[in-house]
Amino acid sequence: MPAKAIVQSPKKLMIYEKAKKLFYQKGYNATSMRHLAGEVGIEAASLYNHIKGKEDLLREVCFFVAKAFTDHISKMEKSNWNVAAQVEHIIRFHLSMMMDHFEEMYVSYRDWKHLSEPYLSTFLNSRRNYEGRFAKIIEAGIEAKEFKNVHPYTVVLTILSAVRSVEFWKRNNRNIKAADMENDLVKILISGLNK
């Protein structure tokens, strides 16, 4: 039995690339298979030789994102860095995902509700799991008196939301360099706005 193919067919990859772009631009529901097929350069019916259905494509987007974060927090847990370094790495990893995989991030943020069961539950569980593990890291920092005595879960939510600022930055970056923006954001979250 041959090993499971690592490389997907180039055509399927192309369909995925065009799909995530269209999902981003118009939203999952407003993207038609005919439009997608047009972008790929084939007829709508031909898409079904590569995918089982439209939702396949949404699943690939959402679980690509979910897996990236789950993998990353596992790495953090296995590291023996101090808590502060772990937190900064997590923030920067989120920022790099927003920078390098913006369309996937945006679509998974906005359109995850269109996943059907059981994928919807899997996705939400993965997210909850991630939040819990992240909160444990924060908690360790609070117990070590490195961090303020705030609710760990609130810290997690604040960080996970704050990194979405890249969304607005992408739409209208006022000549701010990406690196400057990232450093400022880390600074604000870690040591606050106040001087």
Added chain:
Amino acid sequence: MPAKAIVQSPKKLMIYEKAKKLFYQKGYNATSMRHLAGEVGIEAASLYNHIKGKEDLLREVCFFVAKAFTDHISKMEKSNWNVAAQVEHIIRFHLSMMMDHFEEMYVSYRDWKHLSEPYLSTFLNSRRNYEGRFAKIIEAGIEAKEFKNVHPYTVVLTILSAVRSVEFWKRNNRNIKAADMENDLVKILISGLNK
């Protein structure tokens, strides 16, 4: 000539209330006029005696939100509070909007792209205008050496994104009281995570 009616018809209000709930639950595109009509208790065709079309309802959601923030920042500008107080008030106003008008906020965040011109441009201009005015307040704080020397626009984006944490808190608040969550979030943004 009678003064412009202040109170809309109760039926139209009911349609709006049901619409924003459905838009939140299923998304704008996935909400059908038939489903909405069912919630209201009339036939789909009858909706059109109260509204011109589906997009009317999305516009009301999005511009309710836009107007609330524009009005609020005007109040801040006219106040003679110090910058720190203004910023805290702005953060808390965003949080209160998330708490009290969650569905409208969520829908305007996610579905504004489905506005058609010229409303789409008006909406985006309003947002850009708000960001610019908020950035000016931050800038004043930096010049007064009250705030760190970071890019004002990055601060604005960070704050405007961070307040979306209420979204996740609403979905899975781990017995955190709203007031505690709000105070922690303000603390993190203003004085940082570090002790």
Added chain:
DNA sequence: CCTACCGATCGGTAGG
């Protein structure tokens, strides 16, 4: 506010 209906478009399938 309803019945009846419109054209358009949707995701997807049959069969080659």
Added chain:
DNA sequence: CCTACCGATCGGTAGG
């Protein structure tokens, strides 16, 4: 990968 086509559903209108 295509042609041809399916049933379902969409937002909206005519006319009363």
